[in-house]
Amino acid sequence: MKDERAKKMHLFSSLVPRPSSFVFRRAIFFCALSAVFFQLASAFAEAQWKEERGDHFIVYYMNDAAKPKDILWKAEGYYNRIADDLGYPRYSNFWQWNNRAKIYVHPNKEAFQKSTGQPAWSHGMASYLNKSIHTIEGTPNFLDAVLPHEITHLIFRDFVGLEGQIPLWLDEGVAQWEEDAKRQMALQNMPMLVGQAKIFTLQKLNATDIRRETDQDKVAVFYLEAISIVDYLIHQYGSSRFTQFCRNLRDGKKFEESLRDAFGASVGSIDNLETLWIKYVMAKNTGDLS
Numbered sequence: 303m304k305d306e307r308a309k310k311m312h313l314f315s316s317l318v319p320r321p322s323s324f325v326f327r328r329a330i331f332f333c334a335l336s337a338v339f340f341q342l343a344s345a346f347a348e349a350q351w352k353e354e355r356g357d358h359f360i361v362y363y364m365n366d367a368a369k370p371k372d373i374l375w376k377a378e379g380y381y382n383r384i385a386d387d388l389g390y391p392r393y394s395n396f397w398q399w400n401n402r403a404k405i406y407v408h409p410n411k412e413a414f415q416k417s418t419g420q421p422a423w424s425h426g427m428a429s430y431l432n433k434s435i436h437t438i439e440g441t442p443n444f445l446d447a448v449l450p451h452e453i454t455h456l457i458f459r460d461f462v463g464l465e466g467q468i469p470l471w472l473d474e475g476v477a478q479w480e481e482d483a484k485r486q487m488a489l490q491n492m493p494m495l496v497g498q499a500k501i502f503t504l505q506k507l508n509a510t511d512i513r514r515e516t517d518q519d520k521v522a523v524f525y526l527e528a529i530s531i532v533d534y535l536i537h538q539y540g541s542s543r544f545t546q547f548c549r550n551l552r553d554g555k556k557f558e559e560s561l562r563d564a565f566g567a568s569v570g571s572i573d574n575l576e577t578l579w580i581k582y583v584m585a586k587n588t589g590d591l592s
């Protein structure tokens with residue numbers, strides 16, 4: 303069970319570029335995303351949670367210092383924005399009443415680990431089947447980065463489904479695209495990375511399980527590139543065609559067949575997509591490749 307869950311965990315990093323060199327400082331937080339229905343420890347089940355209820359979320363917390371009203375307000379705002387961004391505006395009744403998503407703010411790391419079985423490095427996780435997000439009170443960047451990231455994972459999988467072979471870069475690219483700071487970082491840095499030939503080919507991106515990579519520069523490129531390609535596809539073709547592409551993958555269509563079906567013949571191969579995406583990136587280039 304633990305091994306299975308570990309396989310499904312997504313690890314990502316918050317990356318801050320330094321001017322005029324490709325060195326990234328890892329500010330770091332972690333995303334542990336699980337499709338497995340994890341068994342809650344008894345301490346979790348018996349805990350005396352306080353609740354803050356909204357239209358689509360219930361925040362469970364222990365201490366007022368967790369700022370549950372702030373979390374709820376932000377979560378509801380992200381819900382609307384992310385659903386719109388991903389092209390689900392008509393699906394207005396999901397996640398209401400008994401289907402509300404649950405956000406658990408554990409009072410400390412020990413309680414979080416005891417309840418969720420997460421490893422020491424983890425500060426947050428999302429569980430698809432429980433439709434829940436777990437974090438630790440006081441986690442840095444929770445409201446602005448971790449929360450939209452995890453909500454995006456849940457909404458995306460709610461619509462696209464749990465089955466199918468969606469490449470890791472696509473799942474993480476969508477979630478990170480919804481983090482404003484990371485999106486800006488990707489847009490600013492991709493022209494430089496393309497110019498310096500630091501990028502993965504799309505073939506390589508599709509085949510890479512970045513969780514096994516130890517070179518931090520490569521990890522950085524992987525995530526920035528994933529965000530940039532998602533940005534290209536959504537801006538250029540619209541969110542509903544992007545979602546169709548993801549659903550094609552879910553339904554078992556091959557990558558290129560999924561591209562052709564959703565975006566048309568001009569994007570119908572991996573090489574074509576790569577060429578078009580690079581053109582898009584360089585068109586946004588400010589000219590500073592140092």
Ligand SMILES: [Zn+2]
Pocket residue numbers: 312314333334335451455474477
């Ligand atoms: Zn993630």
